[in-house]
Amino acid sequence: MICQLFNPDLIPIDKELIKAVIKRDVGCRKCFTKENLHVHHILPRSSSGKDTMENLICLCASCHRRQDLKFDRLRYLTIFEKRQIEENIRNARGLQ
Numbered sequence: 627m628i629c630q631l632f633n634p635d636l637i638p639i640d641k642e643l644i645k646a647v648i649k650r651d652v653g654c655r656k657c658f659t660k661e662n663l664h665v666h667h668i669l670p671r672s673s674s675g676k677d678t679m680e681n682l683i684c685l686c687a688s689c690h691r692r693q694d695l696k697f698d699r700l701r702y703l704t705i706f707e708k709r710q711i712e713e714n715i716r717n718a719r720g721l722q
């Protein structure tokens with residue numbers, strides 16, 4: 627029931643908050659199933675996402691996995707791009 631598959635810190639979300647999010651969303655926000663519900667951080671904790679109603683949505687297990695993988699890839703690309711830029715700067719300095 628808890629979004630922790632890709633969470634760096636495994637502090638569980640407050641149980642009352644989970645109940646409130648599931649009550650608000652009723653089922654998965656993507657495919658509307660009511661089975662295997664998880665609570666997912668829109669902005670992950672690793673990016674200073676908070677445990678609030680606004681930052682939490684209800685997803686089923688399979689939509690959740692897809693969503694977290696998508697974010698993980700985005701984050702990887704960002705780090706990769708950052709490295710590229712840093713390398714370009716270093717190379718440019720070396721040529722001066």
Ligand SMILES: [Zn+2]
Pocket residue numbers: 654655656657658659685686687688689690
């Ligand atoms: Zn779903």
Ligand SMILES: [Zn+2]
Pocket residue numbers: 629630665666667690694
């Ligand atoms: Zn998640």
